[in-house]
Amino acid sequence: MDFASAQVIGAGLAAIGVGAAAVGVGNVFGSFLESALRNPAAADSQQGRLFIGFAAAELLGLIAFAVAMIILYAR
Amino acid sequence: MAAEGKIDPMHQFTVEPLVPLHIGPYDISFTTSSLWLLVALVVIYGFMALGMKRQLVPGRWQVAVEGVTGFIDDMVKVNIGPKGKAYVPYIFSLFIFILVSNLLGLLPLAVIGIHPFTTTSHFSITGVLAVLSFSIVLIVGFWRHGLHFFSLFVPHGTPKVMIPLIASIEFISFMVRPFSLGLRLFVAMIAGHILMEVFGSFIVSGFNGGAVGWGVGALSFAFIIGVAALELLVCAIQAYVFALLTTLYLNDAINLH
Numbered sequence: 001m002d003f004a005s006a007q008v009i010g011a012g013l014a015a016i017g018v019g020a021a022a023v024g025v026g027n028v029f030g031s032f033l034e035s036a037l038r039n040p041a042a043a044d045s046q047q048g049r050l051f052i053g054f055a056a057a058e059l060l061g062l063i064a065f066a067v068a069m070i071i072l073y074a075r
Numbered sequence: 076m077a078a079e080g081k082i083d084p085m086h087q088f089t090v091e092p093l094v095p096l097h098i099g100p101y102d103i104s105f106t107t108s109s110l111w112l113l114v115a116l117v118v119i120y121g122f123m124a125l126g127m128k129r130q131l132v133p134g135r136w137q138v139a140v141e142g143v144t145g146f147i148d149d150m151v152k153v154n155i156g157p158k159g160k161a162y163v164p165y166i167f168s169l170f171i172f173i174l175v176s177n178l179l180g181l182l183p184l185a186v187i188g189i190h191p192f193t194t195t196s197h198f199s200i201t202g203v204l205a206v207l208s209f210s211i212v213l214i215v216g217f218w219r220h221g222l223h224f225f226s227l228f229v230p231h232g233t234p235k236v237m238i239p240l241i242a243s244i245e246f247i248s249f250m251v252r253p254f255s256l257g258l259r260l261f262v263a264m265i266a267g268h269i270l271m272e273v274f275g276s277f278i279v280s281g282f283n284g285g286a287v288g289w290g291v292g293a294l295s296f297a298f299i300i301g302v303a304a305l306e307l308l309v310c311a312i313q314a315y316v317f318a319l320l321t322t323l324y325l326n327d328a329i330n331l332h
Binding site for chain 1: 153255258265
């Protein structure tokens with residue numbers, strides 16, 4: 001296998017991480033909504049924590065994207 | 076751009092010099108990046124100036140400005156408490172600068188031949204913002220607590236045996252903060268713009284390519300409308316997350332654990 005095709009395959013594999021982050025972000029918002037509907041009075045005060053969780057989950061997906069880009073444009 | 080042949084999504088991020096200027100070995104040309112930073116400055120200044128007339132009964136514009144300042148004020152009050160009042164101007168500048176630069180980059184001005192440049196899609200800009208926040212946290216922390224600031228790395232009630240392990244983990248997570256802060260904003264912006272560029276090229280190439288191509292083009296067109304709406308949301312969320320995380324890090328430095 002030559003370098004160019006290996007590069008493209010590697011970048012594609014690295015992009016799997018973005019999908020995993022999608023699961024994480026969905027989990028964050030899903031769990032928040034689930035508990036917010038049970039206790040709507042407490043929901044507003046937890047919005048800051050919601051976005052911290054979102055930021056942490058999202059960052060890992062963005063790192064996967066950055067790795068894919070580094071592989072794709074290597075050399 | 077990519078009417079035929081290869082799609083080149085990275086081209087939109089190139090910094091091109093508008094007024095070349097060299098001093099010795101240093102290149103300090105006035106670039107597209109500097110131009111759009113200035114545009115952001117003008118927009119922010121205009122937005123604020125029109126809303127700071129201090130009318131007793133606020134007009135529409137003043138309500139908009141008060142909404143943004145009140146939002147940041149509340150966020151700092153909730154997360155830091157009364158001691159955070161001194162840092163509201165910094166957090167506010169950070170928030171509105173990131174928000175305006177993000178939104179400026181999304182403007183569909185290419186229709187009339189002006190290509191907006193997203194200043195926040197470069198690590199040199201977001202990295203500087205992140206390092207600025209991080210240094211403020213360090214300065215405030217050491218200034219308020221002196222060497223006691225290091226107790227940040229040892230949470231309350233840690234068993235003695237665990238201290239070396241916990242402290243090293245906390246130290247790593249502390250030192251990674253500026254990178255994660257800058258990287259998040261920059262990659263989120265770059266990813267959104269690449270996505271829009273790729274699907275925009277699909278529309279053009281699709282409509283050039285027969286019946287099946289028309290289908291692909293129409294689907295991409297519907298998709299890109301959704302993506303554009305999502306990008307508007309991401310612009311606001313990224314600005315909010317950057318400001319929120321800076322507030323939380325400041326809270327660590329002011330109140331310790």
